[in-house]
Amino acid sequence: MAKFGDPKDAVELQEMSWAEPATGQLLIRVRTAGAGFPDVMMTGGFYPLLDTPPFGLGTEAAGEVVAVPTGSRFSVGDQVLGITAFLEGWGGYADYAYLREGSTIRIPEGMTDEQAGGFPVGFRTAYAGLVERVPVQSGQTLLILGAAGSSGATALQLGKALGTTVIAVAGSREKLDFCARLGADHGLNHRTDDLTARIAEITDGRGVDVIYDPVGGDTATTAVKSLARNGHIAVIGLASGAFVTLDPMDMLLRNYSAAGVLALPNDDPETEAAVWSRLAELADKGAIATPVGQVYGFDEVPRLLTEQGAPGAGKSVVRVAS
Numbered sequence: 001m002a003k004f005g006d007p008k009d010a011v012e013l014q015e016m017s018w019a020e021p022a023t024g025q026l027l028i029r030v031r032t033a034g035a036g037f038p039d040v041m042m043t044g045g046f047y048p049l050l051d052t053p054p055f056g057l058g059t060e061a062a063g064e065v066v067a068v069p070t071g072s073r074f075s076v077g078d079q080v081l082g083i084t085a086f087l088e089g090w091g092g093y094a095d096y097a098y099l100r101e102g103s104t105i106r107i108p109e110g111m112t113d114e115q116a117g118g119f120p121v122g123f124r125t126a127y128a129g130l131v132e133r134v135p136v137q138s139g140q141t142l143l144i145l146g147a148a149g150s151s152g153a154t155a156l157q158l159g160k161a162l163g164t165t166v167i168a169v170a171g172s173r174e175k176l177d178f179c180a181r182l183g184a185d186h187g188l189n190h191r192t193d194d195l196t197a198r199i200a201e202i203t204d205g206r207g208v209d210v211i212y213d214p215v216g217g218d219t220a221t222t223a224v225k226s227l228a229r230n231g232h233i234a235v236i237g238l239a240s241g242a243f244v245t246l247d248p249m250d251m252l253l254r255n256y257s258a259a260g261v262l263a264l265p266n267d268d269p270e271t272e273a274a275v276w277s278r279l280a281e282l283a284d285k286g287a288i289a290t291p292v293g294q295v296y297g298f299d300e301v302p303r304l305l306t307e308q309g310a311p312g313a314g315k316s317v318v319r320v321a322s
């Protein structure tokens, strides 16, 4: 990406060369790369961790390892998926990409290329939210906002795999059907349903134990009213354009808490490796699978960036090469 702005002006193809990967990275030939709202934020210049173009877009990718540093646990020829070195300016919408070795796994058996490219960020974020920061317990009720989106749909699956009852919130009948196919127990339309009344009905007035919130804004601020005593909200993002509004007095009086969630790797590499093993295991046994939505060609990245502002159901993926 050359400059911030409208995708059709901001994004351009550039000839690059890739040096041998540094320690802690792998170089892959990219087949697929996952998309999400962070791309929209990066293109528009409001992603908090990248403030100076030019940089390469694409936070996650899958493909074949073509170079590794000495001492790597991967080999040339391995088929892998992982989080790119996008924070260092090297994204996944490219012929080649650097992956963070600690955030990379071999592609589980039976996973398609599209599922592989769209796996890392959504599921690593859902794990950070629902296991590390706000651990959910089997039998609890989990409310997921933006439940048909990249973050929401992955959290929905992980939430089901962890034994929670999931209430999915999305903006259309089609998206709620999509959430139901992913295992949601209940579906609410934030455009037409009275969220507070419907959640009270579903939970017999008790409220939900955890809210997973990649959306923020009025929807999240309304949802917070339905948190049960001792509940928690995991603050993931602001797809609505604004974060949730929290009132400390209300938090105190109703005994709930909020946790910010950023899916960066753990400082301890073994702990981080264990997270990825668990995700690979869940994928292997079919408990989680990337909810692939629209698939774009490499030359369609500007269109993807425009459409990602109001995406359809599921995780958008770019097919870079066959």
Ligand SMILES: NC(=O)c1ccc[n+]([C@@H]2O[C@H](COP(=O)([O-])OP(=O)(O)OC[C@H]3O[C@@H](n4cnc5c(N)ncnc54)[C@H](OP(=O)(O)O)[C@@H]3O)[C@@H](O)[C@H]2O)c1
Pocket: 035, 036, 037, 038, 041, 121, 125, 145, 146, 147, 148, 149, 150, 151, 152, 169, 170, 171, 172, 175, 190, 214, 215, 217, 219, 235, 236, 237, 238, 239, 240, 241, 261, 262, 263, 264, 308, 309, 311
């Ligand atoms: N913390 C982390 O580590 C982390 C990692 C990844 C992403 N994120 C953040 O999470 C946020 C979402 O990213 P994403 O990739 O999941 O986005 P996405 O795929 O575009 O999904 C966002 C969803 O939000 C819903 N939405 C938008 N405006 C809404 C509103 N006003 N009320 C209710 N729902 C609304 C849309 O669904 P409907 O059509 O159903 O309304 C859409 O499906 C971004 O802010 C991103 O930066 C954070």
